[in-house]
Amino acid sequence: MKGTAQKQRNASKSQKEVTTKNSLQKTSDFFEHNRTVLFIICMITGVLMSILLFDVKVSQSGDDSDYLIYANDFWRHFTFPGFRGPLYPIILAPIIGIFGFNLILVKSLSAIFILLSIWLLYKSFQDKIPAMVLMPALLLTCLCSYLFFYASHTYSEPFFMLMQSLFIFYFSKYFLATAGSPARLSGIETNGVSCSIVQRSLKTDWPKYLILGGIVLGMGLTRSIGFSVLGVVILFFAIDKRLKDLAYTLAAAILVFCIFQLIKTVVWPDAGSAYDIKNYLAKDYYNPVESESFLGFLNRLTVNSKVYLSAFLCQFMGVMPETPSNLLKTDTTRTIVIYLLFFFCLFMVFRCNKALLFTGLYAGVLNFVSFVILQTIWGQDRLIVIYYPLIILLFLGGFYYLFQFKAIQKFFFVYPLIILILFVGTISITTSRIERNFSVLQENILGDPLYGFTPDWYNFIKGSQWAAQNLDENAVIVSRKPSISTVYTGRKFTWSPTDITVPYDIFALTQSTENQVIVVASGLHISPYLQYIIGSRKTFPFKEKIVNGVQVYRVPGNELDTFLQTIQNENMDYTLDYKPFFDNLPNEDFRIYDPEMLLNYLIENDIRYLLLPQLRVDPTRNTGVFINNVHRFIWFISCKYPDRFRTVYVEGKEEPCEIIEFIR
Secondary structure (H helix, E strand, O other): HHHHHHHHHHHHHHHHHHHHHHHHHHHHHHHHHHHHHHHHHHHHHHHHHHHHHHOOOOOOOOOOHHHHHHHHHHHHHHOOOOOOOHHHHHHHHHHHHHHHOHHHHHHHHHHHHHHHHHHHHHHHOOOOHHHHHHHHHHHHHHOOOOHHHHOOOOOHHHHHHHHHHHHHHHHHHOOOEEEOOOEEEEEEEEEOOOOEOOOOOOHHHHHHHEEEEEEEHHHHHHHHHHHHHHHHHHHHHHHHOHHHHHHHHHHHHHHHHHHHHHHHHHHHHOOOOOHHHHHHEOOOOOOOEEEEEEEEEEEEHHHHHHHHHHHHHHHHOOOOOOOOHOOOOOOHHHHHHHHHHHHHHHHHOOOOOHHHHHHHHHHHHHHHHHHOOOOOOOOOOHHOOHHHHHHHHHHHHHHHHHOHHHHHHHHHOOHHHHHHHHHHHHHHHHHHHHHHHHHHHHHHHHOOOOEEEOOHHHHHHHHHHHHHHHHOOOOEEEEOHHHHHHHOOOOOEEOOOOOOOOHHHHHHHHHOOOOOEEEOOOOOOOOEEEEEEEEEEEEEEEOOOEEEEEEEEOHHHHHHHHHHHHHHOOOOOOOOOOOOHHHHHOOOOOEOOOOHHHHHHHOOOEEEEEEEEEEEEOOOOOOOOOOHHHHHHHHHHOOOOOOOEEEEEEEEEOOOEEEEEEEH
């Protein structure tokens, strides 16, 4: 009896295992047999996403407009784009040269770049990654609204994704080859494909290494982070014990880079650097004087990991609700969980699938370098969304191979459940974003290309257009966002630097004990004897007040008493005992402005007009606080020379854009 019962239990257990295995196999067969159909669905979905999320307007950051300006300058003046990634504007140059700033056309190129990158990923992995992993990952990618937001913007991310996929395709084709049988581990059935090592000879295959080195250079010239891909190749070859491939690739990359540097030096000797790594290694990207400390880099890794993983990545996957970028909900626990998932999935694919291993190393290395190199001020989803297809591939691949273990195959239903959760969350966020964009897109198509801009940006662009049409065509005009003004008008605008300040050591040398008066700044024109304006990002005590700025005057001795009487009549605090105040300046975050120096800048650069828009600090609402760099520039000069500016036009009533003329 007992023996019979045991046999029945064993038979029942065996039947369940067979049923589970058959279910797994049927699911796997479905994806394998319908691979082509599913890919066509992916591409159709991607095209629809590109259309439904299309935005005919430029972004408010101005970075995407900058690339168009660089492209135009390269086409018309053969000026090498020495700032940011130069390859992208060089690729855009013929389009801009022939069709001008046709926003719909150049934006459509971004959609094409993303769709081509997805096609290349499919071609790279169709015979190297199980379809049950590859196809859901590509479908999720094509439903990701965060990714296809950039399909209608001229940032470099879409082109970088194309270069990234080209690199993966080339590496997959020539340095990974399909094996004849599935890889197997103890207790695990992969039910998929693996890759074997291809033995190569430098004598016959040297062009392949040079091309690989050229693609690495192209990625680095598109975005500086692209150079990190060389580390991925080196790490992969080292793990795979392919030291010859490692050495040949490294030598080829160095050779190609040196050839590029030589050509650039000969053809564009005065061009700036094509890779701004020095700025990223500095504490302040825009003031690369002081290098970041080791603890500073650790802080970057910690903060950026939380921002990009626990917030942005979770939103991409649909497991966290969408939030505005200035309200990011970061979480340390989520960050740790994602790191653990990454290393777990990397471990699972380590011996099962070399293509997925390479994908995981790529996503891991480039994200790690980004988190360490990038200053924490950025916090933009575009910096990680370019890796989303590879991250989702690794995560699905890790869980796929986990449920191949015989001991837990009965829990295989969890794998499609994970995919279902990701699809539901992704579709929910995507639907919401499409609904918000579609009404704006309709108005744009019906004839108002500026519809959807907030009043501050609407008035700024309309003000730029008025200036382009009504001011002297040879006049130099300052704009807070010159590239945006140029793209919308076709006329060149310039910018006014905000860092024209007096270094403290130079400032200290000009100080004397004679007739020096420090006055709390009031905004009033007190006298032409104003010498400096000292401002601070922090408040500090002065006399009995808390202030964030003071004015420094040098008054002739015979007028000092009259000057002090004027100060007293205005109820302003002042001091003649300047030394204690000056001695504390280096310990505070001060900036020292010389109105005379700022005035000379306008004269020397032949600047005649300045646009003063009230662009919001908080882009989501009008708080009354706006970006006032140009306003402050004018105010500093007006404190000493109040009659050098006049308003010639005002665009808009709410959050207006003023056009100011500088009177020489």
